[in-house]
Amino acid sequence: MPLTLEGFGSYFAGGRQVVVSGQPSQRIKLSPQAVIEHDPNGTFHVEQAYVQWFAPAGSTARPPLVLVHGGCLTGASWETTPDGRPGWLDRFLRAGFAVHVVDGVERGRAGWCALPGIWPEAPVARSAEQIWDFYRLGPPDGFAARRGYPGQRFPLAALDTLICQHVPRWFSTIQAAAEALIAVLERVAGQGCPPVVLCHSNGGLIVTQAAWGRPDLLGGVVAVEGSGFPESPPPTGLAGKPFLFVMGDYLEEAALWRGLSAATSAVAGRLKAAGARVTDWRLPTLGIRGNSHLPMMDDNSDDIAARVIGWIEAEVR
Amino acid sequence: MPLTLEGFGSYFAGGRQVVVSGQPSQRIKLSPQAVIEHDPNGTFHVEQAYVQWFAPAGSTARPPLVLVHGGCLTGASWETTPDGRPGWLDRFLRAGFAVHVVDGVERGRAGWCALPGIWPEAPVARSAEQIWDFYRLGPPDGFAARRGYPGQRFPLAALDTLICQHVPRWFSTIQAAAEALIAVLERVAGQGCPPVVLCHSNGGLIVTQAAWGRPDLLGGVVAVEGSGFPESPPPTGLAGKPFLFVMGDYLEEAALWRGLSAATSAVAGRLKAAGARVTDWRLPTLGIRGNSHLPMMDDNSDDIAARVIGWIEAEVR
Numbered sequence: 001m002p003l004t005l006e007g008f009g010s011y012f013a014g015g016r017q018v019v020v021s022g023q024p025s026q027r028i029k030l031s032p033q034a035v036i037e038h039d040p041n042g043t044f045h046v047e048q049a050y051v052q053w054f055a056p057a058g059s060t061a062r063p064p065l066v067l068v069h070g071g072c073l074t075g076a077s078w079e080t081t082p083d084g085r086p087g088w089l090d091r092f093l094r095a096g097f098a099v100h101v102v103d104g105v106e107r108g109r110a111g112w113c114a115l116p117g118i119w120p121e122a123p124v125a126r127s128a129e130q131i132w133d134f135y136r137l138g139p140p141d142g143f144a145a146r147r148g149y150p151g152q153r154f155p156l157a158a159l160d161t162l163i164c165q166h167v168p169r170w171f172s173t174i175q176a177a178a179e180a181l182i183a184v185l186e187r188v189a190g191q192g193c194p195p196v197v198l199c200h201s202n203g204g205l206i207v208t209q210a211a212w213g214r215p216d217l218l219g220g221v222v223a224v225e226g227s228g229f230p231e232s233p234p235p236t237g238l239a240g241k242p243f244l245f246v247m248g249d250y251l252e253e254a255a256l257w258r259g260l261s262a263a264t265s266a267v268a269g270r271l272k273a274a275g276a277r278v279t280d281w282r283l284p285t286l287g288i289r290g291n292s293h294l295p296m297m298d299d300n301s302d303d304i305a306a307r308v309i310g311w312i313e314a315e316v317r
Numbered sequence: 318m319p320l321t322l323e324g325f326g327s328y329f330a331g332g333r334q335v336v337v338s339g340q341p342s343q344r345i346k347l348s349p350q351a352v353i354e355h356d357p358n359g360t361f362h363v364e365q366a367y368v369q370w371f372a373p374a375g376s377t378a379r380p381p382l383v384l385v386h387g388g389c390l391t392g393a394s395w396e397t398t399p400d401g402r403p404g405w406l407d408r409f410l411r412a413g414f415a416v417h418v419v420d421g422v423e424r425g426r427a428g429w430c431a432l433p434g435i436w437p438e439a440p441v442a443r444s445a446e447q448i449w450d451f452y453r454l455g456p457p458d459g460f461a462a463r464r465g466y467p468g469q470r471f472p473l474a475a476l477d478t479l480i481c482q483h484v485p486r487w488f489s490t491i492q493a494a495a496e497a498l499i500a501v502l503e504r505v506a507g508q509g510c511p512p513v514v515l516c517h518s519n520g521g522l523i524v525t526q527a528a529w530g531r532p533d534l535l536g537g538v539v540a541v542e543g544s545g546f547p548e549s550p551p552p553t554g555l556a557g558k559p560f561l562f563v564m565g566d567y568l569e570e571a572a573l574w575r576g577l578s579a580a581t582s583a584v585a586g587r588l589k590a591a592g593a594r595v596t597d598w599r600l601p602t603l604g605i606r607g608n609s610h611l612p613m614m615d616d617n618s619d620d621i622a623a624r625v626i627g628w629i630e631a632e633v634r
Contacts, residue, residue: 002374004321008407009397012481020444028441028488030388031522031545033580034573042444045480050393057319071347074426076367080326090325109391109425111484114440123431124345127337127359163362164329167428171345205348228348256351263350 003093004057014183015048015105015176020115046118047173049180050075050110054089055098063193063219063316065097066184070201071227072126072166074108075101077200081297082158082165088198088296091305100188100195104206105177106170123168131163135293136250136257149250151290153298162297178209185210185217194219196316198308201227201293208267211238220316222246222308225293227260229267239275242315243268244308246281248291248298279311320410321374331500332365332422332493337432363435364490366497367392367427371406372415380510380536380633382414383501387518388544389443389483391425392418394517398614399475399482405515405613408622417505417512421523422494423487440485448480452610453567453574466567468607470615479614495526502527502534511536513633515625518544518610525584528555537633539563539625542610544577546584556592559632560585561625563598565608565615596628 023040030036052075067089069077078089078101092099106112106119113119126134129143137156138148146156154162181197188195196219199207204226211218212230215237222244245268251261261282268280283291288300295304340357347353369392384406386394395406395418409416423429423436430436443451446460454473455465463473471479498514505512513536516524521543528535529547532554539561562585568578578599585597600608605617612621 002321002323003325004319006319008320009403010393011397011401012478015481017477017480030488031519031577031580032548033545033583034577036573038441039444039447040442042446043480044442044444045477045483048481050481052396074428076327076426079369080328086326103426109393109420109484111391111481112429114442114485124355125357125361125431127356127361129359130356160334160362161329163334163360164332164365164367164428166362167426168431171347202348228350231349256353260348260351263348266350 001094006055006057008054010050010052011187012048012050013187014180015045017043017045018115018118019043023116044115046113046115047105047176047180048110049105049184050103050108051100051184053098053100054093056093056096058096062097063312064100064188064191064195065092066100066102066188066195066197068102068104068181068197068199068203068207069107070203072169073200074165074167075103076108076165078296081155081301082161083155085301088301088305091302092309095309100184102181102184104203105173105180107167119170119172121170121172123170125168126166128159128163131166133254134256136248136253137292149253152292153290153300154292154294155297155299174205174209177206178213181206181210182214182217185214189217196220196222196312198222198224199226200224200296205229215241220244220312222311224295226264228263234271234274234276236274238271240277242277242279243271244279244281244311244315246295246304246308247283248293248295249284249289250292277315279315318411323372323374325371327367327369328504329365329367330504331497332362334360334362335432335435336360340433361432363430363432364422364493364497365427366422366501367420367425368417368501370415370417371410373410373413375413379414380629381417381505381508381512382409383417383419383505383512383514385419385421385498385514385516385520385524386424387520389486391482391484392420393425393482395613398472398618399478400472402618405618405622408619409626412626417501419498419501421520422490422497424484436487436489438487438489440487442485443483445476445480448483450571451573453565453570454609466570469609470607470617471609471611472614472616491522491526494523495530498523498527499531499534502531506534513537513539513629515539515541516543517541517613522546532558537629539628541612543581545580551588551591551593553591555588557594559594559596560588561596561598561628561632563612563621563625564600565610565612566601566606567609594632596632
């Protein structure tokens with residue numbers, strides 16, 4: 001089915017300029033025909049977000065959607081699923097939403113900071129074994145044979161493609177990521193309508209931290225499989241704002257996820273107490289079993305997208 | 318003007334799996350509610366390319382186009398120009414080409430390798446001052462005041478946005494990048510038609526290295542502002558293949574570019590001697606003055622795109 005776009009493009013938002021000095025230069029072979037004296041000092045821009053946007057024809061009746069990926073991931077998680085089906089980006093565009101896909105601070109096309117002293121600790125990469133455990137694909141002893149939990153909906157035959165989606169990350173950049181996201185939201189909201197922000201996993205922490213700081217910029221939040229949230233009470237500016245939390249299956253299989261499930265219930269409670277309109281979906285209680293930490297890639301990803309779209313239609317005014 | 322897509326999506330190609338062992342684990346605070354014991358050992362995929370593709374409705378009469386960015390850059394260089402105009406990705410789609418935008422090895426959404434021992438040397442970041450010099454925007458003493466060369470076509474008021482596009486790079490990954498690109502070309506050519514590969518700057522070295530290895534996968538090459546090429550003779554498999562070299566203005570202003578201009582002439586000569594069909598455009602000799610190292614972002618980017626499209630129509634059969 002063809003898709004007609006009114007427009008598309010990309011932009012950068014947020015971050016800051018830094019100046020490096022006092023570092024020694026080095027000779028670098030740029031190509032077989034060019035050796036350069038590389039001076040590592042000078043002016044750099046760090047901690048910006050990259051955003052790729054698409055506006056389908058006739059999208060003005062919907063609020064814009066901003067998609068914020070999880071930890072060790074990029075905006076690619078919303079594109080083609082590991083087994084080759086159209087992802088949520090496609091589904092939301094076809095439903096008529098203008099979509100802004102974020103590569104957050106230090107991820108993907110946003111770039112990362114290789115300068116000395118800016119992010120002092122070492123970056124962390126996520127192994128296939130960690131992906132298997134953390135994303136609740138199957139029991140630890142099932143990794144080698146790709147034997148998932150019974151009823152697992154993630155397309156396990158495409159696990160190697162999922163692994164390719166992963167990039168290194170830092171754990172010290174949450175505040176910088178929240179600030180860059182606020183710069184994105186200012187730009188999107190400034191076009192006329194506060195966006196709905198849909199986030200995954202660690203994106204839940206970044207988005208709620210941004211929401212605590214600038215509730216005025218949000219039309220609503222959909223936190224899919226959030227892996228943590230601010231402990232502080234939500235600001236009064238979130239009163240009346242719609243929040244949807246979505247959690248998949250197998251939450252009882254690991255201590256980490258029992259804790260994060262409780263953290264989701266707790267932040268949902270804090271938001272309700274602050275007057276927000278909160279919906280808390282545990283998919284198994286809706287009769288939907290088998291979802292991993294990656295509902296946007298599981299074999300029922302279209303069904304979950306349709307339910308999220310239905311929630312936005314009902315709740316975001 | 319709306320644009321109708323037959324389809325779009327993304328995929329990964331190439332690279333290899335590596336196994337890390339013997340590294341100590343560390344405790345990491347994942348979020349306010351979760352502390353994990355991070356085991357850095359396990360299975361990882363490194364040196365893959367990421368490709369985002371778009372197929373406009375009715376694109377089958379054209380060869381597919383593969384876009385390969387330059388050093389310290391990502392596929393974002395083909396999108397919106399720094400001053401907010403539609404980039405070459407938009408122009409090629411509207412001209413009816415299916416376009417595959419590559420983020421090469423260790424760039425953008427392809428991810429980079431943070432594992433010990435895989436890429437031993439340190440990554441390099443490009444400062445704003447180096448961008449100014451290397452991209453031939455203006456004289457060295459013009460940087461602070463943004464005073465470019467007379468007639469400069471790069472939108473200097475948007476220099477800060479160009480700086481945001483830059484990401485760190487390694488200089489030891491050219492062969493890995495060429496191999497991942499071959500995996501991309503195998504996939505694209507396997508869909509029925511060998512693609513035209515359009516590359517920028519350091520992408521010229523990666524693309525020609527891939528072309529020397531697998532000439533059968535190429536319908537043609539457009540090397541925009543190439544910054545170096547293989548010294549070895551081209552393979553006989555390139556006989557009859559069309560190559561276009563495009564170089565902008567101000568090549569005489571710096572020793573680096575006088576050398577790289579000569580390198581372009583030299584590789585064009587080697588290709589001609591091997592029987593390739595070579596076109597070598599120095600834009601000023603065509604009466605087009607003022608182009609920087611970034612013709613896809615300069616104020617006449619639409620004109621240059623139209624000329625490249627005309628060359629493809631005339632030369633790629």
